[in-house]
Amino acid sequence: MKIAIFDVSHWHFPLYIPALSDPGVEVVGISDSEAFAGARFAEQLNCKLFHSNEELLKADFDFALVFSRHSRMAALAERLTDRGIPFLIEKPCGLNLKEVRRIRQLAERRSVYVSVPFINRVSDWASCLSPAEGFTPEGFQHLSFRFIVGLADRYERNGNSWMLDKQQAGGGSLLNVGIHFIDLISALTAAPITQVSAQARTFRHDVSVDEQAILTCQNAAGQIGMIETGYLYPSTAEDQRDFAFSISHTSSYVRAYADQLYVKGRNEQPGRSATVEFNTDEYYPVFLRRSWVDLAEGRAPIAGLREAEHAIAVLEAAYRSAANGGTPQTVEHAL
Template sequence: MVDGIKRVVVIESTHWHAPLYYSALQARDDVKVVGVSDSAGRTGEEVARRFGCNHYVSTTEMLERERPDFAFVFGRHVDMPNLASALIERRIPFAIEKPCGLHTADVLALRQRAEAIGLYVAVPLIFRLSDTLAVLREAGGTLEQGSFRFIAGPPQRYLAAGVPWMLDPDLAGGGPLINLGVHFIDLFALLADDPIVSVSAGSSSRMNGLPIEDVISIRLLTSGGRLGTIECGYLFPSDAALQRDFEFACRMERSYCVSREDGILVRSWQEDGSVSAKRHPARFETDLYYPEFVRRVLDESAAGAVPFAGLAEAQRALAVVEAAYLSAAQGGIAVDPRTFEA
């Protein structure tokens, strides 16, 4: 860090989430982006021009030459463990896109290495910054039952974005569950505050004809008997006006919260036995929260704070993903996700 300015790098800029970070980085007077790497050779030069910095094909060369104080890590899921390892080895704090790897064991190894040296590592489990979480928290108590559905646009959008690897399970780890479902696994686990001990799932690849799932439905059961269901897929006829189908319903201890087009309806039991109803405005477009993620992690790392979401949470979510894929492959049998974290 020179004159109080944190030197930041962007690793593997050819990722559809990377542009969501740029405006927040440019808005910081205490941050200078000094390098952009892009081994795919698609967006790196343009992004580097935007920040007035150097462009690299090799992340290793960029880290050696630029000596950053912080990194934002993107890239293919299969490459994430090696990219993260390079930063841990150099003791460079970073934020890394989910799922952080293909397997729980990879993320566990990263977590153990980072924790051993006290290194800051954040993961954008973005619903932790959302209006949705704020309203559910305000409703009070723990989550007793939750149902979440998130159906995104068709997989061809990843071809258009220049990331065809997202449709290859050997490179991406799977389809919508590992890409989208991790957010709702994390949200359920956070609100239930109870270990997930059983996962069962069913999936289909019939409609899009790809080796990744088109749609998957999973059931989560905690040690205390709390129940969650998550359905996600690449099926929605999306366009610029409407990109996805998203809805949820959550039973909290004394209230029932359900998504509506204009926000969240909360129906609560009062002390006298009556029921109150209130609509809360909520922004469901998750892209809106990434600038806040950038601000949050830069401030947390500068203050020496613990990340609001990190490798421990990514590890827990990925264990559930692996359990769900195993369950679906074996006809929906129940699988304990903790076996993947041993």
């Protein structure tokens, strides 16, 4: 498989490199609109660094990875879809709901495979919350997630300062990391989120995206969820984030922090603990490999543009709510 990679300065791109070294995978070229890390990755991958996305689009390739600025994603996705080329595109896939809906509709009309790395879906810890483990979709009563990542200045240090500009990024911590848990709540409960209320704060005067946010939501089945996000953690290479969750289900109560998952059954038996990999970075190459297998075997992606569209619809409703003092907002759903 010949792979083209667009805009490798994205902070997630290095996480995919293990999969790009798999047998049968050839990286034919990369681009770097930010002119930050392209030369280094071209040398590491032993491939050509193209001068622009436009030049790379003219190359011969079978599959693409798209890591562009959120404000540029939809246009590039549209070009790839027009050519019928399957691709993986980082969330949020566009700057707003209108853009994401447009490329989703185009991809469906053209029958183009597009996956979106909502990596929680392939995580070990999420598999512990599956129906096979007794967690039926209808049994969830409350789902609460906290995901606090590094300070906003990390984006400036790694060549992605545009992430702090709402006109380029579309949103901040709630969009960037909260989107994963919006998708996960929908996936675990097998029901779309229908109503949200949110609050958000920005601390730096030169940042126009949220550095802290809290979202509460209700889905079509009446189940309630809560997501707390932030660019607030003094992260280091060995200690990057504060990630915790608690879940009430008719079968069990689950709580997790660090690398420990604790499950307490409703039958009043002693709870059980397990050590689980909560470093979400580990699941990006897993998701990419899963995308390639699904494509080869003619299956739909485990998460794609329709799931991204729903998550963006929830986020837009959340930002409307935050702008109106937390007033509940109805989520716009795809037709």
